[in-house]
Amino acid sequence: MAGTSDRVSLMEDWMAMPPTPSPRTLMSSFLNEDFGSGQFSNFFGEHVSNKPHDQSEKRGELVDFREQVPAQSATGTAAPQNDISLQPNSFNANQKSNPQGSLAERRASRAGFSIPKIDTSRVGSSTVIRSPIAIPPGLSPTTLLESPVFLYNAMAQPSPTTGKLFVAPEANSTMPPDSTFSNDVFSFQPHSGPASYSNMEKGYNVCHQNQSLSNIHQQGSSLQSSFTAAKDSADETIVKPKTSDSVFSDNHSSEEQEDDEGDQNEEYSSATNSNPAEDGYNWRKYGQKQVKSSEHPRSYYKCTHPDCPVKKKVERSQDGQITEIVYKSSHNHPLPPPNRRSGIPLSQINDQQVHVLEKPGSHAGLNTASLWENGKSECIQDMQGVEGRPAAGPPVSAYGDTSIIESQDAADVSSTLSNEIDRATQGTISLDCDVGEDETESKRRLVSPST
């Protein structure tokens, strides 16, 4: 089975990587990287270099795709082609709340980088995390999203025409050659280094439709999964993890897929906690049903926060692996403290946060992880900047300013990193950068059932 052997090969690559480095080591390695040499920017391409497709060709497709989409501005008014929020080297043109841009942007600008931004303002209120493969228990969909690779490639915003979330090409990133668009659904393959599922957060964070993808925090390292992200008519965002080999061929047979799941079951058998409540929010299950459209039973959860309209549907395979999550509506409250009841113990979060920094073993992994951390830091800083705002309040676009990746000098990086760790260990950071406003609950499924 080709897919299995691919994954085995990947795992071997990971196993060959250096043992867990310390954050300092990571940072040191990171700082020794030549940003301008393209090592970093080519990382994703390098790690998908075993793909048969021509990378530039695919990128061209992506560009074409984007150009075909009549973009809208964040305010919903007509805008020139190629929404500026998607454009590299143009974030300054999109400043709103802060004429100088976010701290991340300022830092990046200072370092000579431009930061493409995600415009999440058009993202709607219902999120689907849908996986044709089962998400291993304890492996959060958000963790998948939080892969540095995903982050780095996550120039994502909903299609102006369909509302589906798609990922646009970004100048400094390398689209995996097997990236695909299909009905506004973009698939790509995060693959940035060793993943240790046992070290990942058990459970998952909400990947909120109003949440800048850059704001999604990483509790785990990158995965060899790929994702399909889609957003439909301001209602649903679909994030579709795939196995690495499924990326090579979307015609992946169901048999192969089942085998993949089986393999993953074995790989991730150590992760046993699949409680969907562990996304940081508290959920109450109010129903379960076997629906015809899915071979798996569907569970219905409500956010237990008073007056919070958020619901989610979770489908699990027989072995408890999550196969689909559909988020509906938006949280109108901050993320609750992490260690309450079903929340993750603070100490566990600490460890996980540290693992984020320690796990990536390759240079590229270091880079992505470090950059991710930087981006996360900016997210946090942005969040701090809006503290005190009514939880139900602000336009989402306020968070759309959050930068994804920034380049920093050594001091900044170290400072950011250590601050990040400190915040994590103090349990003071909110993992959710979203305070949504769109309460629309209509929804429509975008991706046909995986079966």
Add this chain to the structure above:
DNA sequence: AGCCTTTGACCAGCG
């Protein structure tokens, strides 16, 4: 005691 899950019943939308 409070909050959770479970589970059968009920309801609404749709063809």
Add this chain to the structure above:
DNA sequence: TCGCTGGTCAAAGGC
């Protein structure tokens, strides 16, 4: 109108 389907309710019981 009827049957199917998906979503929700609410009682019961567990932790």
